[in-house]
Amino acid sequence: MFDIRAIRENPDAFRDAFERKQKGLGDVVSHMLDHDAAVRKAVSDKQEAESARNAKSKEIGKAKASGDDALFEQLRAEVAKAKDVIEAAGEQEAAAREELDKLLLGTPNIPMPDVPVGEDEAGNVEQHKWGEPNARLAGRNNVQDHADLGAALKNSIGQPLMDFEAAAAMSGARFVALRGKMARLERALASFMLDKQTGENGYEEITPPLLVRPEAMVGTGQLPKFGEDSFETTDGLWLIATSEISLTNLVREQILDAGQLPIRMTGHTPCFRSEAGSAGRDTKGMIRLHQFNKVEMVSVVGGEEEGLAELERMTKCAEGILEALDLPYRRMLLCTGDMGFGARKTYDLEVWLPSQDTYREISSCSYCGDFQARRMSARWRPAPSEENAKPKPEFLHTLNGSGLAVGRTLVAVLENYQNEDGSITVPDVLRPYMDGLEVIA
Numbered sequence: 001m002f003d004i005r006a007i008r009e010n011p012d013a014f015r016d017a018f019e020r021k022q023k024g025l026g027d028v029v030s031h032m033l034d035h036d037a038a039v040r041k042a043v044s045d046k047q048e049a050e051s052a053r054n055a056k057s058k059e060i061g062k063a064k065a066s067g068d069d070a071l072f073e074q075l076r077a078e079v080a081k082a083k084d085v086i087e088a089a090g091e092q093e094a095a096a097r098e099e100l101d102k103l104l105l106g107t108p109n110i111p112m113p114d115v116p117v118g119e120d121e122a123g124n125v126e127q128h129k130w131g132e133p134n135a136r137l138a139g140r141n142n143v144q145d146h147a148d149l150g151a152a153l154k155n156s157i158g159q160p161l162m163d164f165e166a167a168a169a170m171s172g173a174r175f176v177a178l179r180g181k182m183a184r185l186e187r188a189l190a191s192f193m194l195d196k197q198t199g200e201n202g203y204e205e206i207t208p209p210l211l212v213r214p215e216a217m218v219g220t221g222q223l224p225k226f227g228e229d230s231f232e233t234t235d236g237l238w239l240i241a242t243s244e245i246s247l248t249n250l251v252r253e254q255i256l257d258a259g260q261l262p263i264r265m266t267g268h269t270p271c272f273r274s275e276a277g278s279a280g281r282d283t284k285g286m287i288r289l290h291q292f293n294k295v296e297m298v299s300v301v302g303g304e305e306e307g308l309a310e311l312e313r314m315t316k317c318a319e320g321i322l323e324a325l326d327l328p329y330r331r332m333l334l335c336t337g338d339m340g341f342g343a344r345k346t347y348d349l350e351v352w353l354p355s356q357d358t359y360r361e362i363s364s365c366s367y368c369g370d371f372q373a374r375r376m377s378a379r380w381r382p383a384p385s386e387e388n389a390k391p392k393p394e395f396l397h398t399l400n401g402s403g404l405a406v407g408r409t410l411v412a413v414l415e416n417y418q419n420e421d422g423s424i425t426v427p428d429v430l431r432p433y434m435d436g437l438e439v440i441a
Contacts, residue, residue: 001104001105001371001374001375002014002104002107002371002374003374004032004036004100004104007029007032007033007036008033008036011029011033014026014029014110015029017110017111018107018110020110020111020115020117020336021108021109021110021111021336021337021339022108022336022337023119025107025108028103028107031103032100032103032104032107035096035097035099035100035103036096036100038092038096039093039096039097039100041092042089042090042092042093042096043089043093045085045089045092046085046086046089046090046093049082049083049085049086049089050082050086052078052082053079053082053083053086056075056078056079056082057079059071059075060072060075060076060079063075102224105218105224105225105375106224106225108341108342109341109342109343109344109368109369109371110344111336111339111343111344111345112308112344112345112367114345115333115334115335115336115339115344115345116333116335116336117335117336117337118335118336118337118338119335119337120335120337120338121334121335121338123335123336123337123338124332124333124334124335124338124348125332125333125335126330126331126332126333127330127331127332127333127347128330128331129328129329129330129331130319130322130323130328130329130330131322131323131326131327131328131329131352132328133328133352133354134352134354135328136416136417137354137416137418140420142420143354143355143415143418144355144415144418144422145284145285145353145355145356145415146162146285146286146355146410146411146414146415147162147164147284147285147286149162149414149415149418149422149424150162150178150182150414151163151164152422153181153182153422153423153424153440153441155179155180155181156180159179160179161178161179161180161181161182161183161440162176162178162179162182162286163176163177163178163179164176164177164285171290173283174275174283174288174289174290175289175290175291176286176289181434181437181440182410182440184434185410185413185424185426185430185434185440186293186406186407186410187433188430188433188434189406189409189410189413189430190268190293190295190406191433192321192324192429192430192433193268193295193321193403193404193406193409194266194268194295196317196320196321196324197266197295197297197317197403198266200320201264201317201320202264203264203265203266203297203317203403204263204264204265204266205265205266205267206243206246206247206250206265206266206267207267207269208240208243208246208247208250208267208269209240209246210239210240210246210269210270210272211233211237211238211239211240212237212238212240212245212246212249213236213237213238214236214238215252216238216245216246216249216252217230217238217245218375219245219248219249219252219372219375219376220244220245220248220249220342220372220375220376221340221341221342221371221372221375222238222241222245223238225341226341228274228276229241229273229274229275229276230272230273230274231272231273231274239272240269240271240272241271241272241273242271242294242296242400243267243268243269243271243294243296243298244296244298244400246267246269247265247266247267247296247298247400248298248300248372248376248398248400249376250265251263251300251373251376251378251396252376252377252378253376253377253378254378254379255379255380255381255393256300256378256379256380256381256396257380257381257383258302258380258381258382258383259383260380261300261301261302261306261380261396262299262300262301262302262306262310263299263300263301264297264298264299264300265297265298265299265300266295266296266297266298266403267295267296268293268294268295268296268406269293269294269296270291270292270293271291271292271293271294272290272291273290273292274290275288275289275290285411286407286408286410286411287360287408287411289407292405292406292407292408293405293406293407294402294404294405294406294407295402295403295404295405295406296400296401296402296403297314297317297318297365297399297400297401297402297403298398298399298400299314299398299399299400300378300396300397300398300399301396301397301398301399302380302382302394302396302397303394303397304369304397306397307367307369307397307398307399308345308367310367310399311345311347311365311366311367311399314365314399314401314403315331315347315349315365315401317401317403318349318363318365318401318402318403318404319331319349321403321404321409322349322351322362322404324429325409325412325413325427325429325430326427327351327352327409327412327413327416328351328352328416329349329350329351329352329359329362330349330350330359331347331348331349331350332347332348332349332350333345333346333347334346334347334348339366340364340366342366342368342371342372343366343367343368344366344367344368344369344371345366345367346364346365346366346367347364347365347366348361348363348364348365349361349362349363349364349365349404350362351408351409351412352412352416353411353412353415354415354416354418355415360408361408362402362404362405362408362409362412363401363402363403363404363405364401364402365399365400365401365402366399366400366401367397367399368397368398368399368400369397369398370394370395370396370397370398371398372398373395373396373397373398374395378395378396378398379393379394379395379396380393380394380396381393381394382394413427413430419439421441423439423440423441424439424440424441425438425439426438426439426440
């Protein structure tokens with residue numbers, strides 16, 4: 001969300017920034033200013049009418065006491081007219097403010113100056129690569145995708161360890177049931193990620209709510225614009241599409257002290273997405289499900305300099321998981337048109353999937369500036385200094401990133417660690433979480 005005063009004071013800068021985000025988006029500034037002017041005019045009209053009403057009301061008493069009936073009736077009519085103006089101005093203010101809020105809440109964040117301009121993923125810029133794709137699969141002619149591998153592996157009574165059919169029978173498409181050692185492997189991945197993020201990287205583990213009020217969705221930018229991408233319950237609560245929502249909202253409507261920053265949180269939760277508009281994309285397997293597990297990282301800091309440094313740190317924390325699992329990946333700097341709604345700068349990590357002969361997103365780490373904090377009224381108070389003994393509260397800056405998407409990491413492990421006979425070698429770092437199991441066969 002944006003400060004309308006800042007837009008009012010420097011509209012050209014915002015027009016240019018919005019144009020970098022999306023061609024034609026700069027026009028929204030004129031609409032914002034029109035509604036802002038309407039709000040201020042209505043407020044001014046209402047205040048003038050209130051002042052007139054109050055003044056005339058005092059004169060009414062004097063006219064009544066003096067017996068001047070003509071003046072008394074005139075003043076009564078003027079007070080009634082002022083009341084009508086106040087009521088009409090109030091309605092105009094409410095209508096204009098509603099339209100202004102829609103624009104302020106529905107307009108995406110502005111990109112940092114160093115973010116490349118582009119319309120879609122074709123404009124993203126590769127930062128670096130790590131690992132050698134297909135090094136384990138050299139000379140193989142029968143590379144399988146994760147869905148076939150998971151379905152072919154069976155438990156002791158012949159049921160598939162990755163069962164899409166049984167899940168579809170109870171829940172519909174884009175769900176999966178994991179059994180036995182496959183479920184254990186997914187749990188091992190999540191436990192390893194959490195241990196890494198908490199033990200080595202300094203994140204505090206949080207078990208947050210999975211259901212939130214609409215205000216929390218507004219706070220992180222899922223509402224009002226992207227309601228169709230999430231699931232709403234019959235009592236008005238929303239299932240979280242990512243634990244970024246719950247973790248970030250833990251600081252909503254608070255004023256933190258400088259000594260409390262930075263705050264770093266991580267959580268492992270199910271995530272729920274309707275995947276609206278994704279029909280036909282990744283319909284096979286676990287790449288795009290309605291329900292999936294993710295280990296999320298959220299950081300809360302005091303300003304832009306700290307936020308950009310934290311983005312580099314957070315991205316390294318996500319990369320460390322992939323490197324420990326020995327999964328080839330690349331880091332991409334997203335262009336303006338491919339970034340998320342609330343982001344000012346985003347790095348995507350894309351893991352190598354042999355069956356697709358390409359890299360696919362497995363983590364997205366974003367710096368959001370004060371965009372979310374304004375929507376949540378989340379602030380902090382800088383420490384007093386000689387120049388400023390009583391500093392005023394400022395809006396916090398927030399970041400979020402996947403550390404990692406557990407289901408997609410499972411996909412990457414299955415495909416990169418597959419053997420000729422269809423078995424899966426368990427990565428070294430996961431074996432302690434699997435009671436020493438070396439191969440899923």
